[in-house]
Amino acid sequence: MGVPTVSFEMTGAQPVAVLSGEWTLTGLRGRLDTLRRQLASADAARAGHWDLREVTRLDSLGATTLWRAWGDRLPERLEADPHTLDMLRVAAVLGPCRPAPRMRPRRGDALVALGRLGGALVAQLLGMIALSGQILFDAVRMLRFPQDAPLRELSANLYKTGVTALPITALVGFLIGVVLSYLSALQLKTFGADVFIINILGIGIIRELGPVLVAVLVAGRSGSAMTAQLGVMRVTEEIDALVTMGVPATLRLVLPKVAALVAAMPLLVLWTSASALFGGMVAAAVQLDIGFGFFLDTLPRVVPIANLYIGFGKGLAFGLVIALVACHFGLTVRPNTESLSSNTTRSVVSAITCVILVDAVFAIATRHIGMPT
């Protein structure tokens, strides 16, 4: 394989440039800079005659290099094989067009970015409201045409988001219960206030920790799955196919997900709270010698039943929020892989953030309810 070279021979007043070798991607590797310097030298500038007959092969890299060195035109006297000439003519499509310079940050960009972020937030909120409205319409439509009710999807989603979440929520709940009970017991012991462990665990887990814990787990588990599923269905045009067959996409895909999660979440909350209380009970028995019988006997007396209802209410609200956010982000995936991954991330992060926000609202709204007197 011939090494690409350029040499200048003096014949008469003007030098003749003689090129030879393989002017190709493989041939030019490691030699491009040297050759470019030679092509840009004074000799090359004065050369009136270019002899390319010794060039064995020329590809688009070779053609580009020469074309740019000649100042975007062919030299007046050029000798070359027809094939080489062909390639050089291909390079003639290159205009003076150059890649856009890299974007450099400017002053004020931060402000623009902040504004964009705000705009995006508003757009997402509007989208979410529109989706909620659509689901409402679908629900009404379902009442008018009960045969359209997506019962199979509902049952499948209940199984996927509810039943299969039982082991993991129980495990996490149990461990959190153990940790919470253990840490509280250490403190309570120093004050001799051992029995208050039941109050702390009861109120803390049933009212607050259980629902939030489940919500975080479900947002990561089912929320991401919903977004990814709807997103891929959008990328592969499955949603379009569904709509074309006269099946409203929100009715068949979104409504069952939302309904299933709203139904499953309170039950998951109950299950996880029970598991966490059991964990706390075990730790309390080990640490503080508080028997199971005494614990279970005292629990209903120190924790008003309203706390359980608040926990259920939170479960319902969190389920609605997670499913809505997940479906919204799933339906707004643009047909590329990058958008799919970023929307799945956003779905989980937004769902957890919204859950915490809703939780704060609950805390304020129910501040007079269910507190032991």
Added chain:
Amino acid sequence: MSAPVIDIRGLVTRFGSHLVHDGLDLSIPAGEVMALVGGSGSGKTTLLRQVIGLMRPQRGDIRVLGQPLFSGDLQADRVLRQRFGMLFQQGALFSALNVLENIAFPLRELRWLDRETIHDLVMIKLAMVELEPRHAWLMPAELSGGMVKRVALARALALEPELLLLDEPTAGLDPDRSAAFVSLIRRLRDQLGLSVVLVTHDIDTLSALATRVAVLGDRRILAEGTLDHVMKQDHPFIRSFFGAARHAGSAY
């Protein structure tokens, strides 16, 4: 005859209990446009995937451009893969990158070309596949089917391959575009001196493009040679496949 670009000896492929290839031999000479044809399930696409190294055959030897695909030397394997380009049936463009970045991707992976040169090379490749510079900024999702194929072809040609492999190059294109795409491939082949291997079941593409034909069937190559030679073979599949062609051919 020059050295074969693809040399397959005693290839055996098996999916579970289903035997796809049984002792298949095929040698594709350089500078030819070889069409692989065969009924559905005859293992055309599987063969192509083995040739580009996406699947390892259970038994047998495949040499591409004179070298084995899995030599054990990572650098050699990588260099070999840069010497051929593949046009996938659906284009397989990177959906998160625009047209420019898609074509520039293999060039950037070389890691020794500067930004301006890569930009120039991409523009040349775009012109070669008869697209305009303004198309460089589109995303794959915004392209029509024919444009996706052209961009994918430009990407396959980015590293100046010696061998171009095409999987159903005209599938999904209307007859007009398909004819235009075929003539584009033919022109590029003459211009760049490529060897081409294509899998197709479109008889028009085959007759317009291929200089040689290999027919897959009964887990081996049934016939191989020029189109005229293959059409004279007496085998039920060849008769039915090219029987339709004879009618179609007489219609022109």
